[in-house]
Amino acid sequence: MSFPELAWSILPKLLEGMVVTLELTIIAITMGALLGIPIALGRVYGSKLIYIFCTFFVEIFRGTPLLTQLFILYFGLPSVGVMLSPFTAAVIGMGLNSAAYQAEYFRGAIQSVKEEQLIAAYSLGMKQVQAIRYVVLPQMLRLVIPSWSNELIYLLKYTSMAYMIQAPEIISQGRLISSRNFRTFEVFIVITVIYLVVVLILSKFLDLMESKFRIPGL
């Protein structure tokens, strides 16, 4: 079978895997953002106790390999009676891991919102929550887009780790196919191209977002 014929024949299975990869990525990045923003706010504005808790979370999940986190969730938890499906374990692991990284990106962006913006908000009589909601967050979310784009693209590729706990993402599909036809080289060339195409589309989309939300004149 020639390479184009082979590529064409395995494409449906690989795309099925890519769908799972994208599902993992989207759920994990969303979970990461929903956790990451409060964690970042906690580290910047929180009380001592909240600061310690949030910092602890970030250091744990940033300071240990994603693979060990996934293994603990998937192979470790059953020993205490918690059974997770490969997909669920992968989503939780990557979501928490991404939350730690995103918290740091968000924290950096919050801290680069100028102090004078807050002073202006307080001078109008805003409470701290209002100043954060109406002044800090809208500026922070714009500032974070470039580093957040990086995180999304990283995460898309990191989901390949889910292969190690048998989540049916694209690498798993590739291994399955190549274990039957022994054409590992060609199969993984096709997988590489699929990843690349998806990443290029994503980064184009993120560029569009960045210019759509750009503040005029800045």
Place this chain on the structure above:
Amino acid sequence: MPKTVLKVENLHKSYGNLEVLKGISFQVRQGETTVIIGSSGTGKSTLLTCINQITPPDKGRIWLEDIEITDPKTDLNMVRSSIGMVFQHFNLFTHLNALDNVRLGLTVVKKISPERATEIGIEKLKLVGLEDKLHSYPAELSGGQQQRVSIARALAMSPKLILFDEPTSALDPELIGEVLNVMIELAKSGMTMIVVSHEMGFARAVANDIIFMENGVIVEEGTPEAMFNYCKNPRTREFLHKITELYGGKKE
């Protein structure tokens, strides 16, 4: 005699060992403009931020009309919403256009309906001559225009008092006039204002009172007439002479 809008009594503030304010007392009556002068580092800006408690003072009391601002039980956010603040570097919200900058305090703090806030916003921006810039963002405006938006933002809250912290010192010389003209109109319309500024032309035109500060104390205080012609303290005379030469304001 008009009622007292702001009363400051024996205000002290230190940063570490540096005592910035060493017992400041003064009053501002309704509709009056007080101009505060003095060389940099004498605590003029600190005095303004102590008034709206952005910088909490160490000692001393402040009243806004009948409310004691320095009373811990006072709702600070409520007090701040009735004291306007205009900053040296404008501090406009960079992510909002001119109209939304003016509207934000109205909708968030005063809980005014968005429609009404828009009307007030347009009205105030018209007042400062920016009705054609409603939808421009701060970064698209000149310094003078930004400062006028920030005056409109302060005005929209219907404050009892507006504090101006060196409102023209970050502006190019040719943009100072447009801001000062707005401020002169405001003063004439009866707004109560405290202005830290060395624009002596402005002081001569509208100030009821000039306060000269040095090293954290008020050295001398008086009407422009008295300060320019009969001031007692040699430091005041020297300083006034210097800034009149630099910033103008001699009688034509």
